Amino acid sequence: TDPAVVAYINKNYYAVKLNAEGKSPIMLNGHTYTYKEQYRAHELAVALLQGQMSYPTTVYLDEKFNMLTPVPGYLDASTFQKILTYFGDNHHKSKSWEEYTKM
Numbered sequence: 529t530d531p532a533v534v535a536y537i538n539k540n541y542y543a544v545k546l547n548a549e550g551k552s553p554i555m556l557n558g559h560t561y562t563y564k565e566q567y568r569a570h571e572l573a574v575a576l577l578q579g580q581m582s583y584p585t586t587v588y589l590d591e592k593f594n595m596l597t598p599v600p601g602y603l604d605a606s607t608f609q610k611i612l613t614y615f616g617d618n619h620h621k622s623k624s625w626e627e628y629t630k631m
Contacts, residue, residue: 536612549563
């Protein structure tokens with residue numbers, strides 16, 4: 529709900545909300561993911577969360593849909609903004625998270 533966070537997301541990301549218990553097939557990078565009863569979850573959610581089913585989790589992908597990292601849990605606006613700019617401004621390509629957070 530923070531206006532600065534919302535503006536940054538709208539400018540720098542394609543935000544997609546995924547219901548991990550959704551039943552509709554989803555196609556991504558030429559692969560169709562479906563709901564799997566044995567997981568009681570959608571297999572795309574299982575793949576994106578690397579089997580660590582924790583809600584909520586924000587998953588960051590690059591422009592080619594390669595996984596950058598999942599970040600579990602609710603975050604306050606300040607922490608969320610810092611993570612968003614780390615990936616959104618491509619700092620992750622030149623420095624570790626530890627180096628970035630010391631700036």
